[in-house]
Structure formats: C-alpha cells, structure tokens
Amino acid sequence: MPAQSRKQREIAQRHSLFLEVGRELLHENGFHQLSMDQVAEQAEYSKGTIYQHFHCKEEMLIQLCIQCMQGLLFIGEKAATYPGSHRERLIAFQIAHELWLAVEPRDLYMLQYVNVDGVLSKVAESSLAEFRQMEAKIISLCASIFQDAMDCGDLPVGELNAAELVYGVWSMCYGGQLLRSYETPLAEMGVSNPGRTLTSLLQATLDGLRWTPASTPEQTDALLLHLETEYFTEALAQLREGCCSTLSRG
Amino acid sequence: MPAQSRKQREIAQRHSLFLEVGRELLHENGFHQLSMDQVAEQAEYSKGTIYQHFHCKEEMLIQLCIQCMQGLLFIGEKAATYPGSHRERLIAFQIAHELWLAVEPRDLYMLQYVNVDGVLSKVAESSLAEFRQMEAKIISLCASIFQDAMDCGDLPVGELNAAELVYGVWSMCYGGQLLRSYETPLAEMGVSNPGRTLTSLLQATLDGLRWTPASTPEQTDALLLHLETEYFTEALAQLREGCCSTLSRG
DNA sequence: TCAATTTTTATACGACTCGTCATTTTTTGA
DNA sequence: TCAAAAAATGACGAGTCGTATAAAAATTGA
Numbered sequence: 001m002p003a004q005s006r007k008q009r010e011i012a013q014r015h016s017l018f019l020e021v022g023r024e025l026l027h028e029n030g031f032h033q034l035s036m037d038q039v040a041e042q043a044e045y046s047k048g049t050i051y052q053h054f055h056c057k058e059e060m061l062i063q064l065c066i067q068c069m070q071g072l073l074f075i076g077e078k079a080a081t082y083p084g085s086h087r088e089r090l091i092a093f094q095i096a097h098e099l100w101l102a103v104e105p106r107d108l109y110m111l112q113y114v115n116v117d118g119v120l121s122k123v124a125e126s127s128l129a130e131f132r133q134m135e136a137k138i139i140s141l142c143a144s145i146f147q148d149a150m151d152c153g154d155l156p157v158g159e160l161n162a163a164e165l166v167y168g169v170w171s172m173c174y175g176g177q178l179l180r181s182y183e184t185p186l187a188e189m190g191v192s193n194p195g196r197t198l199t200s201l202l203q204a205t206l207d208g209l210r211w212t213p214a215s216t217p218e219q220t221d222a223l224l225l226h227l228e229t230e231y232f233t234e235a236l237a238q239l240r241e242g243c244c245s246t247l248s249r250g
Numbered sequence: 251m252p253a254q255s256r257k258q259r260e261i262a263q264r265h266s267l268f269l270e271v272g273r274e275l276l277h278e279n280g281f282h283q284l285s286m287d288q289v290a291e292q293a294e295y296s297k298g299t300i301y302q303h304f305h306c307k308e309e310m311l312i313q314l315c316i317q318c319m320q321g322l323l324f325i326g327e328k329a330a331t332y333p334g335s336h337r338e339r340l341i342a343f344q345i346a347h348e349l350w351l352a353v354e355p356r357d358l359y360m361l362q363y364v365n366v367d368g369v370l371s372k373v374a375e376s377s378l379a380e381f382r383q384m385e386a387k388i389i390s391l392c393a394s395i396f397q398d399a400m401d402c403g404d405l406p407v408g409e410l411n412a413a414e415l416v417y418g419v420w421s422m423c424y425g426g427q428l429l430r431s432y433e434t435p436l437a438e439m440g441v442s443n444p445g446r447t448l449t450s451l452l453q454a455t456l457d458g459l460r461w462t463p464a465s466t467p468e469q470t471d472a473l474l475l476h477l478e479t480e481y482f483t484e485a486l487a488q489l490r491e492g493c494c495s496t497l498s499r500g
Numbered sequence: 501t502c503a504a505t506t507t508t509t510a511t512a513c514g515a516c517t518c519g520t521c522a523t524t525t526t527t528t529g530a
Numbered sequence: 531t532c533a534a535a536a537a538a539t540g541a542c543g544a545g546t547c548g549t550a551t552a553a554a555a556a557t558t559g560a
C-alpha cells in the first residue's frame with residue numbers, strides 16, 4: 001500500500017505547481033498585482049481549481065512564506081552547528097541569513113507583504129500556526145547560540161537576556177536587508193558593502209557585550225571567506241535546488 | 251497682494267483635508283483596503299475632485315509619508331542639537347525615533363507600503379524627489395553625529411565610515427520597530443521592553459566601537475528619563491499638534 | 501461493455517476597485 | 531444681467547476577487 005495514492009500525488013504536485021507559478025508572478029509584479037486569474041492561466045488550470053488549493057490569495061502568500069522560512073531554517077540549522085566557537089556560530093548565523101536571501105532576494109518582499117494589510121487575519125488557522133512555528137524555531141535556534149555562550153562563560157550575563165539579544169540582532173539583519181531592498185541609494189551614501197557592514201557592526205556589538213574572544217577584522221575576513229566559499233556552499237546548492245524542485249520538473 | 255488668493259487657500263485646505271481623511275482610512279484598513287471612493291465620501295467631495303489633487307492612490311500615500319518624515323526630521327533635529335556629549339546625541343537620536351513613532355505607531359505601515367509593490371514607480375517625480383530628499387536629510391543628520399564624534403576623537407576611526415554606521419543603526423531601529431509592529435509575540439519570547447532593549451544594544455555597539463566615554467546602565471537610565479520626560483516633551487507636543495492641525499480645524 | 505454516481509474542472513457572475521471623461525454646476529468678468 | 535471659463539460630479543470601462551452553477555471526466559458496479 002503506497003503512502004499516497006496516485007490521485008493524492010497528483011494533487012500535491014499541482015499544489016506545488018500553483019505555488020511555483022504564484023511565486024514567479026509575485027516576484028515579477030508584487031502581491032497586489034498578482035492575479036489569481038493569471039496564476040490559473042499560467043498554470044493551465046481553471047480558477048476554480050486554484051481556489052480548491054488556496055481559499056484566498058493571502059493563503060497562497062503565506063504558504064510561499066512558509067516555504068521561504070523553511071529554507072532559512074534549513075541553512076540556520078547548518079549555521080548553528082558550525083564547528084567553531086559560539087561567537088563564530090553567531091556570525092555564521094548572520095551570514096546564513098545573508099546568503100539565504102541572496103539566493104532569491106525577491107523573497108524578502110513576500111515576508112513584508114505577509115505582515116501588512118491584515119494578510120495574516122485572512123489565512124487559514126493552520127497556515128498561521130505553521131508560520132508562527134517556523135518563526136519560533138528560527139528565533140529559538142538563534143537564542144540557543146546566545147544561551148550556550150552565556151552558559152559556557154564566553155558571553156557575560158548582563159542587562160539583556162538571550163531573547164532580547166535575538167531581537168536586537170534580528171532587527172539589525174532584517175532592517176538591514178529591507179533597507180537594501182528599498183531603492184534608497186546606499187552606495188551613493190557611502191555604504192559600499194552593506195552585508196559586510198552589518199557583520200562588522202555585529203562584531204562590534206559582541207565586543208561591546210564583552211563576548212570573548214574579541215574580534216579582529218582579519219579573523220572576520222577569514223571566517224567570512226570560509227563560510228561563503230566552503231562551509232555553506234553545499235547547503236546553498238540544496239537551497240537553490242529546493243527552490244526550483246518544488247515544481248518537480250522532469 | 252496676498253501670497254495666496256482665496257481660491258488657492260481653499261484648494262490647499264482641501265488638499266489637507268483629503269490627506270487627513272486618507273491617513274485615517276489608511277490607519278483603519280491598510281493601503282490595499284483604502285478606497286478612493288471612501289475618501290471622497292468621507293471628505294464629502296466627489297472622486298473626480300480627489301483625483302485633481304492626487305493623480306493616483308499611490309500619490310496620496312507618498313504625500314502622507316512625506317508628512318510623516320517631516321515629523322521625524324523635526325524631532326531628529328532636536329536630538330542632533332541635544333546639549334551633551336556626541337554619544338548622548340546619538341542615543342537621543344534613537345530615542346527621538348522611538349518617541350516619534352509612539353505618537354502614531356500606525357504611521358510605520360505607511361512607510362512600509364510605500365516601499366513595496368512598485369508604489370514609488372507610480373508617484374509624481376516631484377513627490378519622489380521630495381521623499382528622497384527627506385530621507386537624505388535624516389540620514390545626513392545622523393551621519394553628522396557620527397562624523398562629529400570621529401572628528402573630536404570620541405569615536406576612533408575604524409573599519410566603518412559614518413554612512414556605514416548610520417546604515418547599521420538605522421537598520422536596527424527600523425527593523426526593531428517593524429518586528430514590534432508585526433504580531434509576533436515578543437513579550438512571550440522574553441522581550442519585555444523592546445525599545446529599551448535596542449538602546450542597551452546600541453550602547454553595547456558604541457562600546458564595541460570604542461566610543462568614549464563608555465556607558466553604564468545607570469547613566470543610560472538617567473539619560474532616557476531626562477529625554478523622555480523633559481527634553482523632548484515640547485517637541486512631541488508640537489508633533490502631536492502638527493499631526494492634527496493638518497486638517498486645519500476651527 | 502456501458503449506464504449511474506461521484507468527483508473534478510470550467511466559467512459566468514456579483515460585488516468591488518481604480519482612474520477617466522462627458523456633463524452639469526459654479527465662478528468669473530464685462 | 532449673462533456669456534465664457536473653470537471646477538465638480540458621477541456614470542462608465544476595465545480589471546480583480548471569490549462564488550456558485552454547469553459541464554466534463556473519472557469511477558463504480560453489473
């Protein structure tokens with residue numbers, strides 16, 4: 001007895017197809033301009049069929065976001081198990097975030113859409129729960145790095161607890177990526193490499209928190225090089241493949 | 251000869267009325283749900299008249315954003331002239347940002363809407379120019395604090411230039427406020443006072459950058475108290491008034 | 501094999517929105 | 531007062547979402 005019948009497999013495949021088409025159209029035109037009729041046409045199914053899979057446009061969006069966050073969680077887990085100091089793990093986590101977004105920068109828009117205009121109030125309860133769960137997992141993954149560093153004494157316990165530190169780092173990463181996605185001319189301002197800027201600033205913050213050992217620019221450069229060209233390459237390749245294979249082409 | 255004729259004054263007043271009505275409806279329902287028919291009805295004018303003032307919905311949004319940023323610039327200038335150390339000025343700048351948003355938290359949504367869905371590509375060129383100019387002014391205001399601190403030796407010149415430091419701080423403030431505006435349960439996570447968390451983290455970052463004198467939690471508390479209950483009170487009152495007086499009631 | 505039943509797909513439709521433009525109303529100036 | 535100019539109006543076309551009904555296809559059972 002197969003785990004899924006032929007019919008069920010077909011339905012699941014269609015679901016993936018719709019998501020993939022939706023993702024592409026969303027990237028091209030934005031959420032507001034995304035039309036369900038267009039998705040139907042492009043996927044070569046009727047609108048009624050689409051609405052059997054997603055009871056509203058917002059539901060489609062949140063499912064795309066969940067996919068998106070699964071990718072982030074995947075590479076975040078890789079970062080959290082980096083074989084090095086706790087400090088290196090935290091930097092790896094930030095870099096993971098950077099690299100993940102670099103795979104498909106337009107995904108960032110999805111995460112913005114989903115948080116405005118009452119989108120979350122329209123989606124299915126189960127989808128919202130899954131979304132929140134993904135969020136919580138990523139947060140706790142990051143928090144565990146801080147907590148471990150405190151437990152082993154690398155990071156002295158100060159004013160802020162692990163959750164607060166996560167909030168701060170997350171703010172900086174997320175805000176930094178949003179600002180880059182906006183059309184504000186950062187380069188003209190004098191910010192030539194925003195990702196590297198955030199890493200340096202994060203290192204400064206960790207120094208300020210008295211996280212030992214302190215950082216040097218040379219060490220940071222070496223770590224970044226290693227992470228970007230070696231440690232994460234396989235995970236990134238999987239991520240890229242995962243992105244496209246949701247269509248289950250071929 | 252009056253600077254403006256009666257007619258011109260009437261038109262300007264109507265313009266303000268439309269913006270005010272638009273702002274309220276935007277706050278209530280979000281940008282996508284904001285209907286120009288509704289604005290027309292609420293303002294007791296016809297839609298055609300509205301469209302004489304704003305050639306599209308997006309144009310209305312960006313004008314609201316410009317108003318919004320004028321408020322931020324106003325209180326930011328107050329922060330940048332805080333009579334204290336450069337370091338205190340920078341903290342004042344962050345607090346100004348916090349207090350400004352506290353006056354009308356829903357304004358943050360506007361600043362998000364305007365940066366997605368190709369809104370900026372639909373607005374009048376002059377509006378976009380004004381928007382960018384406001385942005386640039388706020389950025390350079392913040393950059394000047396960093397630059398002054400470097401010039402006088404309080405902040406050693408390191409890896410990052412003033413613009414890059416602004417980018418980092420701005421990322422943290424903006425990202426932090428967005429995360430708060432989302433419905434993610436920060437309090438449950440363990441972040442009881444996000445604003446204070448960011449200030450502490452900013453202080454840690456400045457410590458890490460070797461900005462002298464170093465901070466202590468007690469000094470920070472005292473500074474915050476002074477800023478929130480004394481230094482900014484008048485500016486905030488003006489901001490609140492400005493918010494409502496755009497309608498030019500009475 | 502073939503009719504009855506169930507499931508799946510397609511599409512016409514109502515309700516709503518944006519932005520336009522011909523028509524109506526108001527204002528201006530002789 | 532009254533004609534010309536300016537401004538305000540709202541019906542309209544085009545396009546969207548989500549639904550509900552009709553058509554088609556697949557499955558069943560004899």
